[in-house]
Amino acid sequence: MSGQTKTALITGSTSGIGLGIATAFAAQGYSIILNGLGESDEIEAMRVGLAKAHGVKVIYHPANMTKPEEIADMMQQGETQFGGVDVLVNNAGVQFVSPIESFPVEKWDQIIAIDLSSAFHTIRLAIPMMVKRKWGRIINIASAHGLVASPFKSAYVAAKHGLVGLTKTVALEHAQENITCNAICPGYVLTGLVQAQIPDQAKSRGISEDEVIKNVLLAAQPTKQFVTVEQIAAFALYLASESAAQFNGAILSMDGGWTAQ
Numbered sequence: 001m002s003g004q005t006k007t008a009l010i011t012g013s014t015s016g017i018g019l020g021i022a023t024a025f026a027a028q029g030y031s032i033i034l035n036g037l038g039e040s041d042e043i044e045a046m047r048v049g050l051a052k053a054h055g056v057k058v059i060y061h062p063a064n065m066t067k068p069e070e071i072a073d074m075m076q077q078g079e080t081q082f083g084g085v086d087v088l089v090n091n092a093g094v095q096f097v098s099p100i101e102s103f104p105v106e107k108w109d110q111i112i113a114i115d116l117s118s119a120f121h122t123i124r125l126a127i128p129m130m131v132k133r134k135w136g137r138i139i140n141i142a143s144a145h146g147l148v149a150s151p152f153k154s155a156y157v158a159a160k161h162g163l164v165g166l167t168k169t170v171a172l173e174h175a176q177e178n179i180t181c182n183a184i185c186p187g188y189v190l191t192g193l194v195q196a197q198i199p200d201q202a203k204s205r206g207i208s209e210d211e212v213i214k215n216v217l218l219a220a221q222p223t224k225q226f227v228t229v230e231q232i233a234a235f236a237l238y239l240a241s242e243s244a245a246q247f248n249g250a251i252l253s254m255d256g257g258w259t260a261q
């Protein structure tokens with residue numbers, strides 16, 4: 001990486017796709033701000049391991065993405081510790097599967113807060129830092145469910161469609177200051193988030209867990225393969241590069257052809 005060391009903040013980076021993205025940016029020499037839930041000793045081992053493996057500065061902020069004041073504190077740390085956040089990856093997300101008539105109200109509120117509103121808060125607070133440096137990259141991890149729906153995922157589909165709309169709007173607001181905002185829309189990736197919904201899907205549909213994988217999850221993906229964390233991380237790195245400067249407001253499917261159908 002040429003010039004000054006850039007800083008990447010990745011929400012929900014204590015596991016899955018977020019951790020993969022943090023690892024890829026650390027390997028390219030970025031300073032890293034990790035965030036997410038988990039056991040504090042495991043997170044500390046992760047933080048130290050990442051810093052040592054790549055010789056970069058890594059800090060962790062425990063902001064709960066349902067809490068705007070904690071998000072504000074995390075963004076402030078970005079300014080205090082690194083002078084700003086250059087690359088913001090809004091990745092934190094949760095899922096809940098239920099028919100709408102029995103969808104718990106508190107689950108709806110939680111999913112909208114974590115999967116959509118948290119990105120509003122991180123972006124509104126990152127933009128002034130990016131404007132100051134006249135450079136910034138915002139990468140929102142949406143989903144194929146930001147483009148199409150599946151039954152029993154009302155809150156998740158609504159939040160991810162909202163995140164797609166937010167992406168397009170933000171892309172227009174500071175386009176002349178080298179600040180881009182794009183969304184990656186992955187198909188199914190075999191992380192904890194997907195593993196956890198297999199039993200619920202089996203229950204909602206009255207089928208076995210193997211049938212959920214074969215006939216529900218990968219049924220939509222023409223390649224019949226899961227997307228990998230490494231593939232998404234490599235794409236996020238590309239979006240942060242100078243070569244990707246003209247990607248702005250793009251809603252980028254990475255789903256083995258799912259949403260081409």
Ligand code: NAD
Nearest residue numbers: 012014015016017036037064065092093143188189191193
């Ligand atoms: P994951 O469960 O492994 O990771 C989710 C991360 O979010 C974790 O670090 C978790 O600690 C964090 N998180 C959850 N609630 C939080 C909160 N209140 N505050 C702060 N952090 C919180 O799941 P994943 O599959 O890696 O998902 C990452 C993102 O990718 C999500 O936005 C998800 O919707 C999206 N996505 C996943 C898939 C998939 O198939 N796995 C497909 C498309 C999109």
